Amino acid sequence: MRSRPTGSVVVTGVSRFLGAHVAARLAADDRIGRVVGLDPHAPPPEFAHLLDGVEQVRGDAGSASTVIADLEAEAVVHLALITAPDQRHGGRAAMKEQNVIGTMQLLAACQQAPRLRKLVMRSSTAAYGASFRDPAVFTEDTEPREVPRGGFARDILDIEGYVRGFRRRRPDVTATVLRFAPFIGSNADTTLTRYFARPVVPTVLGRDPRLQFLHIEDALEIVHRSVVDDHAGTFNVAGAGVLSLSQAIRRAGRIPVPVLEPGLSAASNLVRNLGRSGYGLDQVDLFVHGRVVDTTRLVEEFDYTPRSTADAFDDFVSGHRGGAVLAREQLAIAERAILDGIRQARATVQEKA
Amino acid sequence: MNDDHRPDRPPRKSTRKAARRAPAQKTNGTVRPTILPTTEFVVDSPSTNGAARNGHKAPPPPAVLDHPGDVWDDRVARGLAFLRRRLAGDYEVDEFGFDPELTDKVFLPLLRLLYRDWFRTEVYGVENLPANGPALVVGNHSGTVALDALMLATALNDRTPNHRHLRLLGADLVFRMPIVSELARKSGGTVACNPDAERLLRTGELVGVFPEGFKGVGKQYAQRYKLQRFGRGGFVSAALRTGTPIVPAAIVGAEEIYPMLADIKPLARLLGLPYFPVTPTFPWLGPLGMVPLPSKWLIEFSAPIPTAHLQDQADDPLVVFNLADQVRETIQQTLHTLLERRPDPFGR
Incomplete structure (x- = not known):
């Protein structure tokens, strides 16, 4: 509550879902003076109306230093991360360029900004890597045991390393690192929501990973609170509770198709080479190891409890009911029919006897 | 009794x-x-x-x-x-992946067939387990395949008044293998590491651990009922940090299910396993050699060893080693008395 940024706030990545919504929320908050969106791309039409109250600057992270200096920004919210390579926009090379080099340039600009008081960084629970020796539940202090295979997870490790350096050099800036679980919700559109929206869902044979989700609305709320209030530190942000992958697929009424793990890795490579953005090694790692985090620190510090993983997933399911193959109601009807059939058969047998 | x-x-x-x-x-x-x-x-x-x-x-x-x-x-x-x-x-599935419904309705009924009818297990000292609240159950490990862990969990569920579940701590090899890892998590197991053990104990669970690890399961038949080294005593520090009592459990019978006569080390290395067993029936009889011999099992839980008074000494290696030795000695002595009670390994 101590230091509300009444000056200007720079939000990166406003051409994407998270950035556009965060910028819109901050602009609607009259405790905050100016909200400036920094993005090299123009926002697509579905987000354009959100950004009415937001000043937009076209430019990549390289131009961040001039923008931040000109605005005398008091807070920077860095959300411009790409979670999966998009072949239409340069694939993995462009993804790494934006994630790693972009963050480096942005942090370099922040370091030179004398009036900066707050930095909010988007990170991911992928920061814990994936290893068979991992504890079941990660706390913020857990160190990754193995370097993950997925490109996004490796980028996240690099990015968090740069933030550690920044914290050392600018101890006067309140730095908040938010390690988000995968986003879900009725209107979120991510690699995972597209995966669960398919009628037939590939899984890894012999593995049933534990998953956690975060409702996208809760993500927006947490970012908003990080900007408005002071919450220095690194926080796991996820819905409490766990769904196993098989359970999630069943709740969504989809059909799982177990695939041998080398097959899935090869298939994901093939899909990528064919120029479709699909499931990378990040997803394969998640589907082999699962990922569960402890959110005690978040709930205590922010005094806010995100929707549970099961509730967040239910919201997604209710928004995607159309694609369900085995809906809950159909199962109940089938159960009823079988039971009645058995009762009738037994009744006739008993009558004869 | x-x-x-x-x-x-x-x-x-x-x-x-x-x-x-x-x-x-x-x-x-x-x-x-x-x-x-x-x-x-x-x-x-x-x-x-x-x-x-x-x-x-x-x-x-x-x-x-x-x-x-x-x-x-x-x-x-x-x-x-x-x-x-x-x-x-x-x-519902908990954060470790434990599926209580599946365990109660499918896994435990199947294991009970082995526990009661195949191994004729007798259990002593159930009153040493807490009816509620945490305890660390430490057992001796043997039998080439870790069936003793599953039988211990079944015994505990069968004989405690509240039908408690034993949350087993397994080697990372268990969680490396597909299917096995899935079953291990669903039945309440997790990787043997201090964060997980302490988290389970803090939430009041009964946690089962076998500090001998592969040295115990993979020892040869000639070495039966001789407790192996207890590693670094990580289990003791987990109990100390959470102030939970340690309940030693002696298991007799598992040594005879797959009596390991030899270990083909090159083959084990090739397959990435800690050992490759040769028993009287395996690999000679193929899949039939995987049927465990019907030995007679006895399980005894000894009196709990309190640790609450040592809670601030969890980082003192001497305290940890002494406590580990005490647990080890208790199990070894109980094994001897149980063996006297069971002269014929395959008797009724």
Whole structure:
């Protein structure tokens, strides 16, 4: 509550879902003076109306230093991360360029900004890597045991390393690192929501990973609170509770198709080479190891409890009911029919006897 | 002693045995956990939240309850409701991946067949386990395949008044293997590491650990009932940090199920396993060699060793080693007394 940024706030990545919504929320908050969106791309039409109250600057992270200096920004919210390579926009090379080099340039600009008081960084629970020796539940202090295979997870490790350096050099800036679980919700559109929206869902044979989700609305709320209030530190942000992958697929009424793990890795490579953005090694790692985090620190510090993983997933399911193959109601009807059939058969047998 | 569960029953062919058990079940009511030929019919209390959320629960018709056929109607209805809940994902899994419904209705009934009818397990000292609240159960490990861990969990569930679940800590090899890792997590296991052990103990669970690890399971038959080294004593520091009592458990019988005569080290290295066993039946008889020999099992829980007074000394290696030695000695001595009680490994 101590230091509300009444000056200007720079939000990166406003051409994407998270950035556009965060910028819109901050602009609607009259405790905050100016909200400036920094993005090299123009926002697509579905987000354009959100950004009415937001000043937009076209430019990549390289131009961040001039923008931040000109605005005398008091807070920077860095959300411009790409979670999966998009072949239409340069694939993995462009993804790494934006994630790693972009963050480096942005942090370099922040370091030179004398009036900066707050930095909010988007990170991911992928920061814990994936290893068979991992504890079941990660706390913020857990160190990754193995370097993950997925490109996004490796980028996240690099990015968090740069933030550690920044914290050392600018101890006067309140730095908040938010390690988000995968986003879900009725209107979120991510690699995972597209995966669960398919009628037939590939899984890894012999593995049933534990998953956690975060409702996208809760993500927006947490970012908003990080900007408005002071919450220095690194926080796991996820819905409490766990769904196993098989359970999630069943709740969504989809059909799982177990695939041998080398097959899935090869298939994901093939899909990528064919120029479709699909499931990378990040997803394969998640589907082999699962990922569960402890959110005690978040709930205590922010005094806010995100929707549970099961509730967040239910919201997604209710928004995607159309694609369900085995809906809950159909199962109940089938159960009823079988039971009645058995009762009738037994009744006739008993009558004869 | 309350070891009333027919230790004198001879081992029989499992299929016929299960069929014969069913009529006996009707007469003696609900005294003991059921064993029936098809596991999905063993459902006795439909998980409340799943049924409630659906608003649909197969109702047992009360009008005809005293009719002899109705037991089966009830069972069919419950079995179908169970299947529907499983298919719709209407069950809960904890943060370690433990699926209590699946464990109670499917895994434990299957394990009980082995526990009661194949190994004729006798259990002593159940009163040393807490009825509620945490404890660290430390056992001796043996038998080439870690069936002793599963039997310990079954014994604990069968004999404690609240039917408690033992949360086993397994080697990372268990979690490296597909299918096995899935089953291990669903039945309540997790990786043997201090963060997980302490987290489980803090939430009041019974945690099972075998500090000998592969040195214990993979030892040869000539070394039977000789406790191996106890590693770094990580289990003791987990108990100390959480102030939970340690309950030593001595298991007799597991050494004889797959008596390991030799270890083919090159083959083990090739397959990435800690050892490759040669037993009187494996690999000679192929899959038939995987059937465990029907040894007689005895499990004894010793008096709990309190640790609450040492809570601030969890980082003192001397305290940790002394406590580990105390646990080890207790188990070793209990093993000797149990072995005297069981002169014939394959007796009744």
